Amino acid sequence: MTPEQLLYESDLCVKCGLCLPHCPTYQVTQDEGDSPRGRIALIQAAVSGQLQSTPRLHAHLNRCLGCLACERACPSAVKYSRLIDGIRAIRLQQHSRIGRWLRKTALTLASKPLLLSLGARLLRPLPRHHLISVLQRLGEQRLQRLIGLYPNISSPVKWQMAYPPAGESVGRVGLFLGCISRFSDQAALLSAVHILNRLGWEVVVPPKQVCCGALYQHAGEPVTAQKLKTQNQAVFSHQPLEAILTIASGCGAHIKEYGELPAPTFDISEFLNQLPWPEPVALKPLTQQIAVHDACSLRTADAVYQLLKRIPDIELIPLAGNTLCCGAGGTNLVTEPQMADALLAPKLTSLQACQATILLTSNTSCALHFAAGIRRAGLNIEVLHPVQLLERQIQDHDNPTG
Ligand code: SF4
């Protein structure tokens, strides 16, 4: 986006303030600079040269979670996502070459948990005080948080190119793995494959698929995001598919905006919910209370509740404050730890109060953020993707992928 386009788009904001009560960062700080209206005013002032680039300006813009609750609430249809992505891209061009390199390295690390986990394992033999001093030099708090998100990364699954259905085929779908979720959500991905196969779907996993590009797009790197999009468009076009399925709603929201894909994109729960559930695939009753966190990026949250209500006796409890972001938005769970924890704290309190032993969420970064918070608080609550719970409840399910 050019500075002129940014100014045009931001001029559509009439400063009515109707978005303010919906903004999580404004709710925490009550500072106009941390509100959508304030950020739009800051973007206008910065782009038109009335405001110098200062650490305070950057702090207000960086704290934005990209949850887009403001966009959904705006009666003037201001495209806030374009504004915040646009200003981040312009700011990035002003960074030094080394600054850009450091940012790109951080993004690469964030999107490659295996690399991160390997690094952590290599550092583990160091005496603890040496490790802490290394971390301090590298940016202690953020790096420690990043490593702490992945306590036990299992060896990566060797994905087959295709998983045939259990019986007669009803169709073929493509599965998007995601850069982070292919490691941190392997169990959910495998559950998705098992369920789809049981329901008669062949599942294709194109081997050359890459990160969806959302991390880069929202961090001011649209050129890299475009390259990733082009590659994914190509690899999912190699054979006819009836749908492309995602299990991480953050990736799903971004891929749905690709356009020009050979098949429509669905979140896995959305897709499964619209299928008839064949009688032979019976679901066992479940009497446990199950809390549900609605990720901001999952625009079809109702589908999760409707799908899981197929489990007899299940009691689903929407987590209190579900309309507000949990603080994980984008890379903020690592880069803005104070804000991320301030937004997570009331959700953990609600989780304890409802006495659920399982929390469901459909987004990878939300799951990592909740799981880390639950570990820190010493709670005994399992964080699962909805399809993992669904698969557990299938009676006598076999396991085609081993
Ligand atoms: S972004 Fe929309 S809701 Fe918020 S102040 Fe501007 S016009 Fe009003």
Ligand code: SF4
């Ligand atoms: S995207 Fe979310 S955090 Fe950012 S201004 Fe909008 S409501 Fe606030």
